[in-house]
Amino acid sequence: xxxxxxxxxxxxxxxxxxxxxxxxxxxxxxxxxxxxxxxxxxxxxxxxxxxxxxxxxxxxxxxxxxxxxxxxxxxxxxxxxxxxxxxxxxxxxxxxxxxxx
Numbered sequence: 001x002x003x004x005x006x007x008x009x010x011x012x013x014x015x016x017x018x019x020x021x022x023x024x025x026x027x028x029x030x031x032x033x034x035x036x037x038x039x040x041x042x043x044x045x046x047x048x049x050x051x052x053x054x055x056x057x058x059x060x061x062x063x064x065x066x067x068x069x070x071x072x073x074x075x076x077x078x079x080x081x082x083x084x085x086x087x088x089x090x091x092x093x094x095x096x097x098x099x100x101x
Contacts (some may be wrong), residue, residue: 005058005066048074052058
């Protein structure tokens, strides 16, 4: 079961600013460099309500996920999330990115 770490420092949502998009892209760039053997820094997302809850993997033993307060600031129930579910999401993300041209 995943533990919740500290929230990632993130700009507040503002309709007139793209600061959140820029900050999220930086997290995605770090996440793209992760491997299945080293998931620290991976940007994990889970659908919640009408959006997504975003987390960054802080450690895998024990699994610690740090919340990213992006857009609507959704948070997921971490009770059912374990390392295998994060690895599955990672593999799925890599597969989808491989399909894009």
